[in-house]
Amino acid sequence: MKGFLSGNEAVFQGALRAGAGYFAGYPITPSSEILQQAALHVEENPEFRFLQAEDEIAAAIAVISASLAGAKSFTATSGPGFSLMQEAIGWGHVVEAPCVFFNSMRVGPSTGMPTQPAQSDLLQIKGGSAGDYYPIAFYPNSVEECFRLTVAAFNAAEESLSPVVLLSDAFLSHLYEIVDLDAIEVATVPRKKEPLGKGQRLFTGISHDKMGNTRTSHPDIYQEWLAELKDRHLRVAEKYPLYDYVPCKGSDTLLIAFGITSRVIAPLKERFSLFRPIRIYPVLEEELQRITSAYRHVIVVEGNDGQYASWVECTIHRRVLRVPCLGGSFKLGAIRHHIEEGIRGAQG
Amino acid sequence: MMDRSYKNLLKMHRYPHTWCPGCGIGAVMKNVAMVLSELGWNHENTGVVSGIGCSGRMASYMNFDAVHTPHGRALTAAETIKTVRPDLNVIVLSGDGDLASIGGNHLLHTSRRNADITIFCNDNEIYGLTGGQAGPTTPKGTKTITSPRGEPYSPLRLGRILTHQAPYFYARTSVYHLNHFRTCIREALQWKGFSFVDIISDCIELNGRRLGFKTAHQMFKWFDERFHIVEGTRDHLAEDELGIAKAETELKEAPKPGEPLRVEAEPSKEDLKPLTLKDLQRFDGQEGKPLYVGYKGKVYDLSSSPLFQGDKRMRCHIAGKDLTREIEFAPHGEDLVLKFSVVGRLV
Numbered sequence: 001m002k003g004f005l006s007g008n009e010a011v012f013q014g015a016l017r018a019g020a021g022y023f024a025g026y027p028i029t030p031s032s033e034i035l036q037q038a039a040l041h042v043e044e045n046p047e048f049r050f051l052q053a054e055d056e057i058a059a060a061i062a063v064i065s066a067s068l069a070g071a072k073s074f075t076a077t078s079g080p081g082f083s084l085m086q087e088a089i090g091w092g093h094v095v096e097a098p099c100v101f102f103n104s105m106r107v108g109p110s111t112g113m114p115t116q117p118a119q120s121d122l123l124q125i126k127g128g129s130a131g132d133y134y135p136i137a138f139y140p141n142s143v144e145e146c147f148r149l150t151v152a153a154f155n156a157a158e159e160s161l162s163p164v165v166l167l168s169d170a171f172l173s174h175l176y177e178i179v180d181l182d183a184i185e186v187a188t189v190p191r192k193k194e195p196l197g198k199g200q201r202l203f204t205g206i207s208h209d210k211m212g213n214t215r216t217s218h219p220d221i222y223q224e225w226l227a228e229l230k231d232r233h234l235r236v237a238e239k240y241p242l243y244d245y246v247p248c249k250g251s252d253t254l255l256i257a258f259g260i261t262s263r264v265i266a267p268l269k270e271r272f273s274l275f276r277p278i279r280i281y282p283v284l285e286e287e288l289q290r291i292t293s294a295y296r297h298v299i300v301v302e303g304n305d306g307q308y309a310s311w312v313e314c315t316i317h318r319r320v321l322r323v324p325c326l327g328g329s330f331k332l333g334a335i336r337h338h339i340e341e342g343i344r345g346a347q348g
Numbered sequence: 349m350m351d352r353s354y355k356n357l358l359k360m361h362r363y364p365h366t367w368c369p370g371c372g373i374g375a376v377m378k379n380v381a382m383v384l385s386e387l388g389w390n391h392e393n394t395g396v397v398s399g400i401g402c403s404g405r406m407a408s409y410m411n412f413d414a415v416h417t418p419h420g421r422a423l424t425a426a427e428t429i430k431t432v433r434p435d436l437n438v439i440v441l442s443g444d445g446d447l448a449s450i451g452g453n454h455l456l457h458t459s460r461r462n463a464d465i466t467i468f469c470n471d472n473e474i475y476g477l478t479g480g481q482a483g484p485t486t487p488k489g490t491k492t493i494t495s496p497r498g499e500p501y502s503p504l505r506l507g508r509i510l511t512h513q514a515p516y517f518y519a520r521t522s523v524y525h526l527n528h529f530r531t532c533i534r535e536a537l538q539w540k541g542f543s544f545v546d547i548i549s550d551c552i553e554l555n556g557r558r559l560g561f562k563t564a565h566q567m568f569k570w571f572d573e574r575f576h577i578v579e580g581t582r583d584h585l586a587e588d589e590l591g592i593a594k595a596e597t598e599l600k601e602a603p604k605p606g607e608p609l610r611v612e613a614e615p616s617k618e619d620l621k622p623l624t625l626k627d628l629q630r631f632d633g634q635e636g637k638p639l640y641v642g643y644k645g646k647v648y649d650l651s652s653s654p655l656f657q658g659d660k661r662m663r664c665h666i667a668g669k670d671l672t673r674e675i676e677f678a679p680h681g682e683d684l685v686l687k688f689s690v691v692g693r694l695v
Contacts, residue, residue: 021432022428022431022432024428049431049432051427051428051431053424053457054453054454054456054457055453057421057424057453058421058424058453058454058457061417061418061421061424061425061428062424062425062427062428064425065415065417065424065425065426065428065429065432066428066429066431066432068415068429069395069428069429069432069433069436070432070433071432087418087421088418088421090418091417091418095415195433196395196413196415196429196433196436197391197392197393197394197395197413197433197435197436198413199391199413200359200391200411200412200413200414201413201414202407202408202414202416203413203414203415203416204407204408204414204415204416205416205417205418206408206416213362213408214405214408
């Protein structure tokens with residue numbers, strides 16, 4: 001497929017390339033195009049299954065269940081829908097269901113500003129569901145990367161046996177660029193987990209031992225299980241050390257930005273070094289520590305009030321400057337002004 | 349000697365189970381397993397799904413690939429598994445709180461989509477696992493720990509909700525009426541499409557004792573007083589009836605899609621009666637004359653249009669004129685004109 005494609009179209013094509021066989025969703029701007037494409041795709045490919053669910057809760061449960069039943073599955077939503085899906089995401093981590101949750105972010109909280117772009121669901125990825133879990137999340141910044149990272153998200157899901165989050169924003173989802181998807185070569189990871197109907201296993205959200213027997217008062221079994229889960233996720237995440245680093249000679253300032261914000265601030269590369277994390281979670285610890293150590297000022301420009309900045313501070317153990325782009329406003333002039341003001345303040 | 353092969357379908361090594369002595373859930377699980385065994389359903393052709401609550405624990409004692417979902421989501425999970433794996437039979441074992449309260453929306457929509465799954469609902473009219481709070485099916489006036497003056501609201505009538513739109517299969521039975529119970533299980537499992545068995549069951553420890561019953565058996569006798577079995581197939585069940593209500597198609601026939609539209613060959617332009625703009629002006633719909641308008645070189649008879657209502661003018665459209673330009677600028681399409689018959693051509 002070659003042509004003028006939007007981010008959402010590239011995500012859907014990426015899912016098909018990765019071998020997706022099931023989609024469930026509920027209409028919400030700016031992700032609805034994926035639901036529509038799935039409905040059209042079923043017309044010609046009846047082996048592909050599709051459900052327009054009654055709400056995002058059902059859509060997310062359907063995606064996890066389809067994965068257990070044996071299909072590579074995914075859903076697409078935006079912030080408010082992603083909130084409703086958190087229950088299923090937690091469950092998906094416990095029952096080890098590989099699948100992909102695509103979240104095209106818009107201004108929140110709640111209904112927010114439908115549908116201005118934002119990048120404010122980062123904390124929701126990590127802490128939206130109850131308990132401890134270690135999600136993997138990617139965030140592209142171009143239509144081609146939407147395609148590549150969708151395949152990567154499906155691969156990481158199969159390897160980590162868990163839901164993987166693919167992020168976008170209202171801007172990127174509706175950004176059109178010329179891409180030739182047929183020319184892009186990507187490797188896919190096949191399904192290894194046995195589908196339902198092959199044994200007498202129990203897939204439960206209750207803490208359980210390796211045989212699948214529920215164990216609700218055994219701290220040692222729980223601790224062993226959680227350590228294994230964490231180890232598996234961190235090992236898989238290490239396979240995807242995805243970032244983009246553009247150093248600027250002579251600059252003592254590093255700008256950190258991702259997704260659409262990194263496109264907006266690209267013209268600043270003449271004056272500042274730029275760092276773009278593509279794997280948003282788990283945070284790129286080693287890379288951030290190594291690269292930021294060479295700079296006097298570290299500034300995070302993001303479409304929320306300092307969510308990624310707080311993760312960077314925890315990682316590099318020093319204060320960073322924050323340039324929030326709020327209410328759907330990503331203006332280069334305002335961002336540049338904020339950056340200069342921040343640097344002056346830090347020097348003064 | 350009783351056939352005990354159904355025990356192969358239960359994880360006996362997990363016994364003793366978690367339920368209180370006298371609880372009805374054991375009877376639900378055992379009888380479902382017995383009928384499954386008779387029908388030859390096993391872990392190779394069947395998947396089991398359950399929700400949260402005491403009754404949701406049934407899945408963990410059954411020798412199947414079982415999915416234990418978050419609270420209320422069993423139906424969505426079951427429907428999806430059936431969609432992805434049509435080769436599997438899918439059954440749901442859960443309770444009234446899980447299916448009808450927190451999962452109420454999924455109950456409405458999974459039944460509407462007529463997912464080919466069978467649901468066994470342990471309907472004990474209480475939230476047992478959490479300590480005896482009022483549930484969606486708790487009868488009005490019942491005292492529970494969250495309704496100390498008696499439940500103020502009427503219960504959800506599952507029988508009415510699930511039989512309002514065909515096709516449907518709704519059976520109400522009880523753990524006390526064993527033969528009837530097993531008949532309902534068998535018929536539900538064999539039904540193609542969404543089938544729901546509402547099993548009146550007891551929770552002696554956290555509901556029965558508060559109601560004044562000393563033993564589970566006293567509760568069973570109370571079920572026998574409250575309900576009676578109706579034979580044969582019904583359209584609907586009254587609230588005190590145990591039986592099977594089913595319908596394969598809508599009771600009142602829905603209107604059939606109309607006959608395919610007959611498309612008549614359009615007469616060639618030369619065969620049409622030639623009319624000049626001046627001729628056209630005479631057909632303005634007034635004084636019993638037909639109402640003609642011109643459009644793209646043809647003349648259409650709009651006499652039957654309800655829009656002119658006897659007037660000569662309808663907004664910017666004037667009867668007896670060539671409206672090609674007006675329709676081009678109109679907020680509607682040309683289809684509003686093309687559906688009328690052609691009576692001539694403009695010359």
